[in-house]
Amino acid sequence: MSSVLPSQYRALVVETVGADLEIKTRTTPQHSPGSAIVRILEAGVLSYQREVYGGHRPYPFPKPLVGGFSAVGRVAAVGPDATALQPGQLVWVDCVVRGRDDQSASFLLGIHEGFTEGSRKLMRDVWRDGTYAEFAKMPLENCIPLDEVRLCKGLGYSIRDLTYLCYLLVPYGGLRDIKLEPGETIVVCPATGGFGGAGVQVAAAMGARVIAMGRNEKELARLKAHVTKGTPWASVETVKITGDEGADTAALQAFGTIDCVLDIGPPAAAKSTHLKSAIAALRRGGRCSVMGYVEQPIVDWKFMGNNLTLKGKLMYEREDMLLFVKMLEKGLFPKGKEFVDVRSFGLENWKEAFDAAAEYTGLGKLVVITPWSHRCLEAARFVEVIVEHSLSIVSV
Ligand SMILES: NC(=O)c1ccc[n+]([C@@H]2O[C@H](COP(=O)([O-])OP(=O)(O)OC[C@H]3O[C@@H](n4cnc5c(N)ncnc54)[C@H](OP(=O)(O)O)[C@@H]3O)[C@@H](O)[C@H]2O)c1
Structure with missing residues (x-):
């Protein structure tokens, strides 16, 4: 099931470790069984993202690679086997990708290929591209639903604030x-x-x-x-x-x-x-x-x-994410600037984003890459709503 996907999208690509990253226009990925295409709204930046792509922290990963870390996004399309996720749903887009037939084959999307032949194969051949992009193709199980009404309208978190989950x-x-x-x-x-x-x-x-x-x-x-x-x-x-x-x-x-x-x-x-x-x-x-x-x-x-x-312990389990979202939705964390104070940069300003993330560290501080300008997003959402609306009229 799909909303409106453009034929092309922009992504921030690591071609060579140690060289400048490049913004490339690519063909938008298509959803297939087991996957979702997510419109990336805000993607977290690690304090050491610059070190990883600059080669000072020699994490192994295949090249070229769309960079990234975990993110918050909106589902744009889902594979035919999705049973709960729907286009339009706000989701946590998680960077820990695991082999479905072998959980130990795990790697960090956009960051590290993991330690097994299986994890390297998964990153190289299947889930290569990270979240520093307008869209990302993700395993369905890496898209964790966020109750937008409760979190944003009820508790007052912005979508940008929610990206702080990448640290928490x-x-x-x-x-x-x-x-x-x-x-x-x-x-x-x-x-x-x-x-x-x-x-x-x-x-x-x-x-x-x-x-x-x-x-x-x-x-x-x-x-x-x-x-x-x-x-x-x-x-x-x-x-x-x-x-x-x-x-x-x-x-x-x-x-x-x-x-x-x-x-x-x-x-x-x-x-x-x-x-x-x-x-x-x-x-x-x-x-x-x-x-x-x-x-x-x-x-x-x-x-x-x-x-x-x-x-x-490396990262966390899927169950941990589901429980954590429940804690957040219950209101166990502070709101506003007591939760997080976020600095945002566009894809073009990736260098400033990485530099800021290396300096702006500590509790309640986060740097994000925001692939879409606010205006573009509003226009895209408007079109999505119109299409969703017309589809529902047609199906009635
Ligand atoms: N296991 C996992 O799943 C996982 C996941 C993500 C990250 N990590 C690890 O977590 C590390 C921290 O990341 P971060 O983003 O929190 O880094 P960060 O914001 O740069 O913080 C670094 C921390 O280490 C302290 N530190 C640095 N040098 C030190 C020294 N010589 N002696 C004592 N303390 C020292 C700093 O203290 P000052 O304030 O005094 O400088 C600061 O508290 C990463 O490097 C990564 O390897 C692990």
């Missing part, structure tokens, strides 16, 4: 994986970055008491003020990473029993002492989710003696 969902995956419970205390470290800050906000929304750990005391204070202003019931403490492992453990333990740790550091933090301090502060039977880079031994005799659990 990631720590949620780790927190669900270690089964964080309401009332538990969790250390999030480092907490001053985009994903760490999001981890603090999400853990607070899940009902946990959060200890945010970071190097930058000014940012820690902003983080605490931001979370408690938006969600006054949240309980957030802060601890500075000093590099003195024992002292940092003691500073964490001064807040009482610590049940869980979420680590989500970049390669630059791989040798930082924070994770060892946080693990040493865990209670007997405590759990730790490692989502960041670690290049040092973090397991010692206390790990065994205290029955600790250490789990690695």
Whole structure:
């Protein structure tokens, strides 16, 4: 089933790693069984998107590649096997693509081809193109319905605000994986970055008491003020990473029993002492989710003696997304600027977008690429509504 798709669309393409990206006009993809064509409204930008396409963070992916990350879009057409998705539906467009016959064959659309022959094949031959484009062809299961009436009219989120899920969902995956419970205390470290800050906000929304750990005391204070202003019931403490492992453990333990740790550091933090301090502060039977880079031994005799659990986690599961959307629709997150303050750039301004994303980091900050101008979108939506209307008259 389809609404009006133009014959061509514009996409931002990585031809060669390290070279400028190029805007190309291409033939619009056609829907087929198992897929949807989504009109991309807003696509998130990673703090390290520039590093990925510039080759400084050597993630493997096939070229040419339409760049991207997760996005918010409107379904434009669906394959014949779609049973719930309809053209016009607002959807979360998720970047974690998994093999239908082998879930371990997973890759990150527009970012990384994954680690198996199957994931490489899927990215290279089937789902090559990302979301920095006017349209994207997506697996049906990667399009998560968003209740537009509840989220936008009821709770007052803009479609642009909703793109912040690209940050919030990631720590949620780790927190669900270690089964964080309401009332538990969790250390999030480092907490001053985009994903760490999001981890603090999400853990607070899940009902946990959060200890945010970071190097930058000014940012820690902003983080605490931001979370408690938006969600006054949240309980957030802060601890500075000093590099003195024992002292940092003691500073964490001064807040009482610590049940869980979420680590989500970049390669630059791989040798930082924070994770060892946080693990040493865990209670007997405590759990730790490692989502960041670690290049040092973090397991010692206390790990065994205290029955600790250490789990690695890449992104999240589909069920996590469905549950997260329910939390958002229930109103467990703040609104307006206390939720997110977004900076938007057109496809042409991709360089400015990547530069801004590298600087504009931390809780409540997001850079997006907006492939359509507002005017174009309104015109396209007008045509879609007219066509939908005429189709319904014809079918009556
Ligand atoms: N497992 C997954 O599924 C998953 C998904 C997405 C991303 N990630 C990982 O998450 C990482 C963080 O991304 P981001 O966008 O949040 O980055 P970001 O916004 O740049 O934040 C980086 C964080 O790391 C801290 N940091 C940097 N160098 C450090 C050091 N030497 N010692 C201690 N802390 C240090 C920063 O602290 P300051 O504020 O003090 O500089 C900041 O808190 C990424 O690099 C990526 O690898 C993992």
